[in-house]
Amino acid sequence: MTVAVDVPEQESWFHKNQQRLAPWLFLAPGLLFFLVYVIIPVFQSFNLSLYEWDGLGAAEYVGFRNYEDLYWEWVDRDAFYVSLKNNLIWLVLYLLAIPAGLFIALFLNQTVWGIRLYKSLFFFPFVISQVVVGLVFTWFYDPTFGLLNEFLGLFGMGPLNVLGDERFVTYGIIFAGLWPQTAYCMILYLTGLNAVDPEQIEAARLDGAKGGRMLWHVILPQLRPATFIAFVVTIIGALRSFDLISIMTQGGPFGSSRVLAYYMFEVALSEYGFRMGYGAAIAVVLFLIMLCFIAYFLWSMYREEKGH
Amino acid sequence: MFPTPIEKQSRPAQITYQALLPVALLLWLGPLLAVALFSVKPAADFTNANYWGLPSSFEGAFNYGQVFFNSDMPRYLLNSFMITIPTVIGAVALSTMTGFALGIYKFKSNIWIFFMFVAGNFVPFQILMVPVRDLTLELGLYNTKTGLVLFHIAFQTGFCTLFMRNFIRALPFELIEAARVEGISEWRIFWYVVLPLMKPAIAALSVLIFTFIWNDFFWAVVLTQGPESQPVTAGITSFNAQYRAAYQLMSAGSIVAALPPVAMFFLMQKHFIAGLTLGAVK
Numbered sequence: 001m002t003v004a005v006d007v008p009e010q011e012s013w014f015h016k017n018q019q020r021l022a023p024w025l026f027l028a029p030g031l032l033f034f035l036v037y038v039i040i041p042v043f044q045s046f047n048l049s050l051y052e053w054d055g056l057g058a059a060e061y062v063g064f065r066n067y068e069d070l071y072w073e074w075v076d077r078d079a080f081y082v083s084l085k086n087n088l089i090w091l092v093l094y095l096l097a098i099p100a101g102l103f104i105a106l107f108l109n110q111t112v113w114g115i116r117l118y119k120s121l122f123f124f125p126f127v128i129s130q131v132v133v134g135l136v137f138t139w140f141y142d143p144t145f146g147l148l149n150e151f152l153g154l155f156g157m158g159p160l161n162v163l164g165d166e167r168f169v170t171y172g173i174i175f176a177g178l179w180p181q182t183a184y185c186m187i188l189y190l191t192g193l194n195a196v197d198p199e200q201i202e203a204a205r206l207d208g209a210k211g212g213r214m215l216w217h218v219i220l221p222q223l224r225p226a227t228f229i230a231f232v233v234t235i236i237g238a239l240r241s242f243d244l245i246s247i248m249t250q251g252g253p254f255g256s257s258r259v260l261a262y263y264m265f266e267v268a269l270s271e272y273g274f275r276m277g278y279g280a281a282i283a284v285v286l287f288l289i290m291l292c293f294i295a296y297f298l299w300s301m302y303r304e305e306k307g308h
Numbered sequence: 309m310f311p312t313p314i315e316k317q318s319r320p321a322q323i324t325y326q327a328l329l330p331v332a333l334l335l336w337l338g339p340l341l342a343v344a345l346f347s348v349k350p351a352a353d354f355t356n357a358n359y360w361g362l363p364s365s366f367e368g369a370f371n372y373g374q375v376f377f378n379s380d381m382p383r384y385l386l387n388s389f390m391i392t393i394p395t396v397i398g399a400v401a402l403s404t405m406t407g408f409a410l411g412i413y414k415f416k417s418n419i420w421i422f423f424m425f426v427a428g429n430f431v432p433f434q435i436l437m438v439p440v441r442d443l444t445l446e447l448g449l450y451n452t453k454t455g456l457v458l459f460h461i462a463f464q465t466g467f468c469t470l471f472m473r474n475f476i477r478a479l480p481f482e483l484i485e486a487a488r489v490e491g492i493s494e495w496r497i498f499w500y501v502v503l504p505l506m507k508p509a510i511a512a513l514s515v516l517i518f519t520f521i522w523n524d525f526f527w528a529v530v531l532t533q534g535p536e537s538q539p540v541t542a543g544i545t546s547f548n549a550q551y552r553a554a555y556q557l558m559s560a561g562s563i564v565a566a567l568p569p570v571a572m573f574f575l576m577q578k579h580f581i582a583g584l585t586l587g588a589v590k
Contacts, residue, residue, distance in 0.1 A: 015493075019413070022494035026409035027421065030402035030465045037462030038428040041439035048438060055438075110314045112326065120577060121333055125340070127573045129523035131541045132566045135548075135558070139346075140339045145359040147342055179339075187581060193310065201310055219310050236430055243525045247545070264434040269441075269530065276438050283434040294430045298423050305419065 042287070049280035055268075059277070066281035075278065076267075079255055083263040083282075086170050087239065087289070090259060093174045094181060094238035098230045101185025102223075106215075108186070109193045119190060126183040134247030137176035138163065163249055166256040173244050173257055181237055185230045192226030193219075228300065235293050239286065260286040346559035347371055354555050371560040379550065380535040381561060384543030388568070391453050391460070391539050392521045396514050398461035399468050403513070404506060406465065407472025408498050412484060422473060429466030433526050436463075444531055456531050456539075460521050468513055471583070475509040476502065512583035515576045519569040540565045 014021070049066055053059035069075045108119050125133065140147050141162040152158035162172040196219060204218045220227070242261045245251060251258040251266060258266070260282055268279030314325050334341070348368035349358075358364060375381050410422050440459055441450070449455030479502070487497045528542035535543060544565050551557040573580050 018494050020415075023409040023413035023415055023418075026405040026498070030406035030469065031421070033402060033458075033462035034425060034428060034465050037440060037443070037459055038431070038436060038466065039424065041436045041443075042428075042431060044439040045435045045437075106311055107332070109309070109311065110325070112314060112329075115329075118329055118333060120574065122336060123573075124337065124570070127519060127569050128340075128566045129525065129541050129569070131523075131525050131544060132562045135544075135562050136339045136343050139343065139555070145357070147338060147360075150360060184584070187584060191581060196310060198309060214310065239432060242433070246525070246529075261432060261434050265437070265526075265530075268438060279434075280438055283432065283437065286432045287435040290430065290432050294427050297430070298427060301423075301426070302419075 045280045045283055045287075048277055049284050051277040053276045055274040055276050062277070066278045069278065070281055070285070079258065079263055080282070082255060083258045083260045084285075086257065086259045087286075089170055090174055090177075090238045090241055091235065093171070094177065094234055094241075095231075097178050097181035097185050097234050098227065100178065100182040101187075101230065102189050104182065104186045105189035105193060109190060119187075123183050123187050125180040126187070128180070130177075130180070130243035131247055133176060133180055134244045137172075137179075137244075138248050140176075141172055164253055166253055169249055169253065169257040173241075173248055176248065177237070177241060177244050181234060184233060188226045188230050189223060192223045196222045232293075232297055236290075239290050239293075260289075343559045343562060346555050347563055349556050351554060351556055354553075367556065368560075371556050372564070374557055375560045375564055379547055379561070380543060381540070381547060381564060383535045384538060384540040384547070385564070385568075387453060387535075387537060387543070388522055388539040388541075391456050392518055394457045395460040395464065395521045396517045398457065399464035399517055400510055400513055402461065402465050403468030403472045404503065404510065405498070406469040407476050408502055410469065410473040411476030411479075412481075412502075422469070425466045425469040429463075429470065437530055441530055451532050451534065451537050453532075453537050456527060456537070459527060459531065460524070464517055464520070468517070471513055472506070472509060475506065479505055508579070508582065511576070512579040515572055515580045516583035518572055519580075522569045 048059075050061060050063060051059040052062045052066070070080045073080055104122060108115065108122060139145075141149075143149060143159045143161040143164070148162065149159045152160060160168070162168045200218055200222070201214070204214055209218060240261060241259055242265065245257055245259060245262045246265075249257045251262050264279045264282040264286065267273075267275050267282060314322050345360075345363075348366055348371065349363040350365050350367040350370075353359070353361075353364055356364075406425070410418055410425075444450050444455040444459070447455065449458065483501055483505075484497055487501050492500075522539075523541060524539070525541040528539050532538045532542065535546070538546075544561055547561050548558050551561070
């Protein structure tokens with residue numbers, strides 16, 4: 001009898017607090033995974049960057065020496081600053097994907113027969129893995145048979161060994177990266193253009209707005225959400241560039257196409273030895289660069305949230 | 309509509325546009341078409357420096373046959389599926405719940421937990437690399453598909469939570485309130501009221517995560533080695549080492565490796581694009 005009385009009482013306690021407890025129960029599994037695999041490792045890397053560790057033996061506390069080594073380039077000559085400079089070039093040039101994507105989106109924003117298929121095919125490069133994009137462009141640049149040199153040959157120029165020349169290699173890889181990224185920005189703008197208010201366009205047309213002025217004053221302001229997402233994904237993509245460099249040049253020739261992401265991997269996990277602490281220090285630098293942008297993105301989102 | 313619809317322009321403008329479209333497409337996909345051409349050529353064409361002429365004989369069946377029956381490629385493809393599909397299921401399952409929690413309930417730390425998911429989704433992989441590799445080693449999951457799947461689920465939960473939470477926010481909240489008035493438990497509200505409404509979001513995320521995970525290269529290199537567990541993106545480098553300078557086979561291999569996400573995209577285009585735009589531009 002006492003048992004029968006207890007049960008409804010327990011249920012009602014849970015029932016009373018259900019709305020307070022429920023979010024935490026729903027969050028628990030996802031939050032646990034995310035903390036263990038993403039949030040905690042970030043702090044572990046910060047900690048690790050103060051140690052010297054080969055991944056096997058005991059770690060030795062060295063304070064900020066890894067950072068000093070980076071700053072003065074005591075360990076690897078011409079590695080850190082070359083990577084940093086290349087990261088900067090990536091950041092700036094990768095943003096070209098945004099106007100290029102807008103341009104193609106404007107070109108394709110018509111309703112002629114078969115246009116849907118055209119749009120899909122233009123988007124194609126984004127769906128392919130960067131590994132394959134890297135291979136495709138390695139052959140495209142090949143000095144003996146690459147399409148690029150076949151093309152240059154028509155004008156009596158070349159041959160040009162893009163990936164073997166320190167002056168061109170980073171630009172060559174970025175150009176390959178722009179191919180899928182432009183496709184991504186294009187699709188963002190195509191969806192954005194669909195949502196542009198036709199009445200505003202008509203009104204502006206009656207006022208005599210056309211072409212570039214129309215684009216700048218009427219269309220672009222309405223495309224702001226698309227531009228924001230394009231900006232976010234392009235910045236993140238630029239700083240994450242790893243696959244293409246790894247496939248196309250492995251950082252070469254003579255380390256001239258390294259970026260921080262690749263340099264870190266090379267230091268910590270390749271034949272150059274397992275310098276985990278030093279690698280973590282590079283990762284921290286990259287993380288801090290990224291953090292500026294992450295903070296900006298979150299701040300924009302926060303304003304948006306408050307606006308609603 | 310902007311720019312001005314081509315139907316409203318002069319006849320020559322229309323013809324120019326129609327003619328320009330295929331030319332532009334050909335230029336855009338040029339490098340890829342070149343690889344497709346390579347993949348049906350016989351080996352002799354490369355030794356005779358006949359790179360860009362017509363294939364002297366059509367060897368597509370032979371080249372692709374080599375990829376499927378005379379290399380580790382099928383193994384790598386299978387691994388990719390065995391890594392990608394559980395990840396999609398896991399990440400979508402976890403994020404429907406986190407998205408529900410953050411989208412429906414009002415509590416103090418809500419926005420901070422949400423921002424933590426968003427920020428975590430943007431961090432560079434390298435800052436996770438050493439600790440995640442160590443954790444995987446300690447769990448005895450290094451060089452296993454499970455190790456890779458667990459990490460992918462965790463990392464993708466960040467992006468998926470962002471997506472799901474925003475989607476749930478846009479649902480009519482009155483439905484949930486009405487259900488609460490009826491005295492339906494929170495779990496049942498989630499399962500019977502919200503989940504059925506989330507089908508489009510689940511479809512969009514599944515397609516997108518499938519592509520992301522299939523195309524992952526970095527974590528495949530960090531957490532696996534060798535054909536027993538490597539996915540196709542990492543495997544293709546060993547494949548290429550095996551067939552060094554056999555361009556026709558490397559091309560065929562690349563095309564095979566790229567195909568599943570491409571097929572996914574063409575079959576589920578609408579969902580895919582809805583996912584990519586984060587639902588922010590509708």
